[in-house]
Amino acid sequence: MLKTSLGKKSQTYMTAILKNKTESLYIHIPFCHGICFYCDFERSVYNQDKADQYLNELAKELNNVDADIKTIYIGGGTPTALNHQQLEFLFKQLERFKNVEEFTIEINPESFDLKKAKLIKEYGVNRVSIGIQSFDEELLKTMNRKHNLKDIENVFSYLETVGIKNRSIDLIYGFKGQQIKDVIADLKQAVKLPITHVSIYELEIHDNTVFGKQGYPEIDDELSAKMYKGIIDYLKDNSFEQYEISNFCKPGYQSLHNKAYWHYDNYYGIGLAASGKLENYRYTNTTSLQQYLEGNYCGEEIKLSHEDLEFEAIMMGLRLLEGIDITVFNEKYNVNLQDKYSKAIRNNVEKGLLEIVDNHLKTTEKGLFILNDILVDFMELL
C-alpha cells in the first residue's frame, strides 16, 4: 500500500476520475446541532457562516465528478442541520446527475420539518435514513441526542405527507446496564413504524469521544453475542431479511448505495474526511475544516496493491449474506479464489463459519459473530 499525503489532489486522482466508471457518490456534511457522546465522526457544531463557506467549497469539489451517477448518499454529521436555503443550494449542485436511481439523505429528527421534507422530495430524494438510535428517552439523553419521541413521530408524519416511503432507521445497542429485553423493546417500537430498512450497530467506545474520555464501558462479549442473536431473530420474525452484518430490510429494499461499498465498486466521496475509491486508487479528504475551506481537500492518497484489492474485496464481500460471487471475483482480480484461499476456506467451512452455495462464498450465521477471526485466515495467505 503506497501512501502519500497531499494538500491538493494529485494528477493521479484527476486521471483516475476521468478514466473510471463510478456510479456512487457520497457527500459529507460535517455539522450537527449537538455532539453525541459516542460519536467519532468528522463533525462540528453547526455555524451558519461556516456551513455557507463549506457548501461553496463542496460545490467546487463536486465539479470534479464527471460520471453517470446512479446512487447519491448525503450523510454526516447531520445534513438536516443545514438550513432550508443551504439544503437547496446543495441539491442544485446535484441536479446535473439525471440518472440517479437511489438518492438518500440522513435525517436527524430534531432538525427536520415539513418544509425540509417538501424540499427533499422536490429535488428527487427517494430514500431517507433516520438517526433514531433508541426509543428510550433516558438513553437518548445519556447519548446526548437532541431529539425525543415526539420528534420521531413528526418525521414520519412529514415523510408521509410528501410521499417518501423508503425509510431506513439507525439504532444502537450495547449501552451500560442494557439487557436483551431492552434491545428488543427498541426493536418492537421500530417494527411498528412504516419503515423499509433497519441499520443496527453495537456501541463502540473510541478514546476521542466523550464516552471514551469518561471511561464509559463496553458490554462484555457474551452479552454482546446474545444481543446480536436476539436482534437477528426478532427482525427475521418480523419480516426483515438480514442482508449484511448490521443491515436488515423488507424484501426489495436493500440499500443500493451501501451495496456499492460491499461489492467493492468504485465510489466518489466528496466533503470533509470523505473517502473515495477509483479502481486501485483510494483517497481520503482532509479532516481539517480549515484546510477544506481553503480548498485543500485531499488528505491522503493510497495506491492499493493487487493484494490490498483482493483482501478488501473479501473483507467487504463476506459482510454481505449473499456472499462473494466467485466467478465475478476471479474475473475481476484475475485469480482463482478457491485455489489461492483454499486453506482459509476449508478451515472455516469445516467449522461451519463459511459455506459455498450456488458459486458464492458466504458467511454463515455462526460466522457473522466472528467475521474478523475468519478474515485473519485470509490475510495470512496474501
Ligand code: SF4
Ligand atoms: S448527530 Fe451523528 S454525526 Fe452528529 S454528533 Fe451525533 S452521531 Fe455524530
